[in-house]
Amino acid sequence: MSLAPALQSLPALSHSTPLSRAVDYMRISVTDRCNERCLYCLPEQFQAWTPREDILTYEEILAIVEVAVERGFKHFRVTGGEPLVRRDLPYFLKKLIETPGVETVQLSTNGTRLPEMAGDLYEAGLRRLNISLDALDPARYREITRGDVWPVLAGIRIAKALGFTSIKLNTVLIRHKNENEIWPLVEFAASLQIPIRFIELMPVSLTEMLTEENFLPVGEVMAMLADRDKLIPQDAKLGHGPAKYYRLKKTGALVGFIGALTNLHFCESCNKVRLTADGNLRPCLGNHGEFDLKRALRPALDKEGLRASLNQALAEKPPEHAFRNNWQPQRIMTAIGG
Ligand code: SAM
Numbered sequence: 001m002s003l004a005p006a007l008q009s010l011p012a013l014s015h016s017t018p019l020s021r022a023v024d025y026m027r028i029s030v031t032d033r034c035n036e037r038c039l040y041c042l043p044e045q046f047q048a049w050t051p052r053e054d055i056l057t058y059e060e061i062l063a064i065v066e067v068a069v070e071r072g073f074k075h076f077r078v079t080g081g082e083p084l085v086r087r088d089l090p091y092f093l094k095k096l097i098e099t100p101g102v103e104t105v106q107l108s109t110n111g112t113r114l115p116e117m118a119g120d121l122y123e124a125g126l127r128r129l130n131i132s133l134d135a136l137d138p139a140r141y142r143e144i145t146r147g148d149v150w151p152v153l154a155g156i157r158i159a160k161a162l163g164f165t166s167i168k169l170n171t172v173l174i175r176h177k178n179e180n181e182i183w184p185l186v187e188f189a190a191s192l193q194i195p196i197r198f199i200e201l202m203p204v205s206l207t208e209m210l211t212e213e214n215f216l217p218v219g220e221v222m223a224m225l226a227d228r229d230k231l232i233p234q235d236a237k238l239g240h241g242p243a244k245y246y247r248l249k250k251t252g253a254l255v256g257f258i259g260a261l262t263n264l265h266f267c268e269s270c271n272k273v274r275l276t277a278d279g280n281l282r283p284c285l286g287n288h289g290e291f292d293l294k295r296a297l298r299p300a301l302d303k304e305g306l307r308a309s310l311n312q313a314l315a316e317k318p319p320e321h322a323f324r325n326n327w328q329p330q331r332i333m334t335a336i337g338g
Contacts, residue, residue, distance in 0.1 A: 012070075021315055024074045025272040027108075028061060029337025030089065031081040036110050037146040038134070039209045040172055040201055041333050044146065053276045054182035058092040060297045064275060067306045077130075081277065081334045085273060086114040090124040097125040104165070106130060106239070111116075112147055114155025118162055127270045128166040128239075129159055133196075134174070135181040136188055144177055149261065160192055165304045166239070168256075169196040173216040174209070182221060183228065190253035197243045197256035203323055204333040218257040228245070240268060259269065260286075260323065267320035273313060274337045281313045282337075286321025288330055298304060 032050050034042055056064075076096060083089055097105050106128040107121065114121075114131070121129075133152060135141040141149035159167055169189055171178065180252065182198070189196035198221050203210050225231060230249035238245055243256030244263075260266055267284075274282040279294035291313040296305030 007199060017151060018271055021269060021271055021317075022072070023271050023273060023317065024072050025077070026065070026068055026075070027077045027079055027272060027274045027337050028065075028072050029080050029275065029334075030058075030061070030078055030083050030092065030275040031055065031086040032334045033085050034080060034082040034110070034334055035085050035112060035147070036082065038132075038172070039144050039177070040174065040207060040214075041205050041338075042305070043205075043207050046332075050278050054294075056275075056277065056279045056294070056297070058095065059087070060294075061092070061275070062095055063297065063303075064293055064306060064310075065096060065099055065102065067303060070100065071256065071307070071310055074101070074103040075106075076102060076104070076210055077109045079337050081110040081337075082110055082112075083107060084117055086110050090117070090120040090126075091283070093126050093167060094124040104128065105130070108132070109219055110145070110147070111152035111155040113151070115151050115158055118155060118158045118300070119162075121161045122159075122164065127164055129164050130168045131156055131159075132159075132172075133169045133185065134171050135178050137181060140178060140181055144174065156192065156194075167192075168193045169194060171196060171197055172199045172201060173218070173221060174201060175214050175216040177214070178272050179216065179224075182224065186248065186253045186255060187251060188226065189255075190248070191249040193252075195254040196236060196254055196260055199258040200261050202260050202285070203327050204331075204336070205331050206329060206332055215261075217262045218259040219262060229253075230254075242270065242313065260321070270317075273317070276331075276336055281309060283313045283317035284321055285336060286323045286327065290317075 015230040037044050070325055107126055108130045111131040134144045138149050171185055185196055198218055198220055201215050222254060229251055231246040234247055243258050245254060245256045247254055276282060280290035281293055282290045291309045293306060293309050296302040296309060
């Protein structure tokens with residue numbers, strides 16, 4: 001299992017321009033559990049879940065957030081696993097949103113539970129959603145995720161009607177699986193006036209489909225879209241992530257591209273760290289280093305210890321990911337937090 005051969009011909013990531021990385025964005029995984037089994041993410045028979053007692057409580061996460069805010073963090077994304085499968089998530093979101101110094105809170109979800117939960121999320125104060133959607137066709141969607149697309153589509157419409165101010169769609173690109181879905185997804189996003197981002201497959205799981213044959217570079221997708229419509233580059237940054245955006249002239253769609261592997265400048269502006277569900281701070285998805293925060297939380301809160309670990313993680317944030325170097329994941333994406 002490797003994407004490496006497909007990438008051998010690419011030059012190294014570039015640091016020709018200086019790193020401009022004020023790290024102020026934390027992705028918080030609240031669970032490693034998920035109710036879907038995406039081909040590129042979770043092996044179907046996967047059972048090695050983190051024991052529940054090892055997963056941080058909401059209070060422990062909030063203690064970390066307080067210290068992160070002191071250190072200049074402003075933007076937080078709640079993710080997983082699938083965050084909507086964790087009990088009382090709206091309670092946690094409300095607390096997080098109300099934490100002084102927290103400027104934006106976003107939620108990444110597969111959307112399957114949005115129909116029943118969107119109202120509670122909105123009431124908790126959440127206004128920003130990123131929703132994974134790899135296909136519109138129900139059979140294709142099921143093939144990729146092993147789930148049903150209809151609750152996701154219903155959830156997107158409900159969220160839109162409720163008035164969430166930022167809704168974005170995320171599509172992971174898989175050659176031979178969802179190439180034919182790309183244009184329908186663009187039109188769907190345009191019809192709802194919500195941005196859609198296409199994400200290159202990353203070698204962050206243990207599934208067999210992470211091969212060079214399945215890798216579809218964002219450049220190819222841009223060329224595919226350019227055959228149908230004119231791509232107008234957008235200067236404005238949308239949110240706090242690494243996507244580059246284009247407006248499609250005729251459809252009006254706003255399309256983002258996340259080329260973690262083929263964009264040679266990808267890491268230069270990386271502004272984030274990840275907090276795993278079991279309390280490790282990971283400064284880079286594509287490097288194995290993690291800093292254990294739980295020992296500063298249990299048996300009792302040690303704020304100085306948290307500050308020291310956070311400072312160390314930031315000081316040791318690698319300049320770039322190592323996905324090109326025949327990368328072998330040690331922890332899968334759901335355990336780290338997407
Ligand atoms: N369950 C939530 C969701 O579906 O958005 C949050 C967690 S999920 C791991 C976060 C994002 O990571 C999703 O957009 C997912 O498609 C993406 N992802 C997972 N495995 C990936 C891989 N191997 N390559 C690229 N993106 C991946």
